[in-house]
Ligand code: ADP
C-alpha cells in the first residue's frame with residue numbers, strides 16, 4: 505500500500521510547489537478565510553499550510569491520510585491507472601508516503617485539537633484554534649534520486665509562491681501569507697470586509713493590484729461580459745470577467761496570463777488563443793498580452809481534469825467558449841477608455 509502511494513506520488517509530486525497546491529486546495533475546500541504557508545529551504549525541508557477552515561474531527565484524522573487506501577490494486581495495469589489518475593482523493597496519502605507528515609486540527613464547534621503523526625499514526629492532544637495545519641517535512645527523503653532533480657531553494661520557493669498566487673487571484677475573499685525561513689515574503693490581505701456588502705469586481709481589482717502590482721491595474725481595463733442565452737436558472741450561460749492589459753502596457757509579460765474556469769486556474773489553448781486573437785489587430789510584434797480572465801459556465805459543459813503537474817480542461821463546445829472570450833476581450837479593448 506505504501507509502495508503504491510509512493511509510485512502515485514512519484515508520478516505527480518514533481519516539486520514542493522505540487523504539494524503546496526494540493527494543501528492550499530484542501531484549505532480552501534475547508535472554507536478557510538486565511539491561509540498561511542511556511543517554508544524552509546524552498547519547501548524541501550518544510551511545507552506547512554495553516555488554515556482557519558472547518559477542521560477535521562478527531563476520528564476522521566486518520567482517514568485523511570488513508571482515504572481510498574483500500575487498495576483494489578492487484579496488477580501492473582491497475583497501478584498504471586492509479587498513476588495517470590493523479591491523486592484525486594489521495595493527495596495526502598501520496599504526500600505522506602514521500603515525506604514526514606503531520607496534521608494538526610481543531611474542528612468547528614469542538615474544544616479539543618489533535619495532532620496526527622503521519623508516520624506512526626500516533627494521535628495526541630495539542631492546543632490550537634479552529635482550523636487545520638498540515639506539515640510536510642523532508643520531501644523525497646526516501647527517494648534521493650528525485651531530490652536531486654530539484655533546483656535551488658530560491659527557484660523552488662518561486663514555484664511555491666506561484667502556486668499560491670494562482671489561488672490568491674481566484675479568491676480575493678481569502679487572505680494569504682507566505683513565510684520563508686522565518687521571513688514574511690508575500691502577504692495578500694482579504695479584500696472583503698465581513699458583514700459588509702462587497703462589489704466582487706472591486707474586490708478582484710484590489711487583489712489583482714496586490715498580487716500583480718498597481719501597474720497591472722493602471723494599465724488594464726475591466727472585462728465584464730456575459731452571453732445572451734440563459735441557463736436553466738435564468739442566469740447567463742457563460743460569463744467572462746476580469747481585466748485585460750491595454751496593448752501598450754509597458755510590462756507586457758509572458759508570465760502574466762491567468763485564466764480561470766469555474767474558479768480553477770487552468771492552462772488551456774482555447775482560452776489563450778481566444779485572448780490572443782482579440783489582441784491580434786492591436787498588438788504588434790511578439791508582445792504578449794497580459795490579462796486575468798475568469799470564465800464561469802455550466803460545469804457539465806466543461807471537464808476539469810486536475811492533475812498536479814498540469815491543469816487541463818476540455819470544453820464540450822470549445823467554439824462557444826472561444827467566441828465568448830474573444831468577444832469579451834475585444835469589446836473591452838474597443839470601448840473608449842475612461
Ligand atoms: P481530497 O481533497 O481529494 O478529498 P486529500 O488527500 O487532499 O483528498 O484530502 C483528504 C481529506 O482530508 C479531505 O477530503 C478532507 O476531508 C481532509 N482534509 C485535508 N486537508 C484538510 C483541511 N485543510 N481542512 C479540513 N479537512 C482537510
Ligand code: MG
Pocket residue numbers: 526529530593595
Ligand atoms: Mg485535496
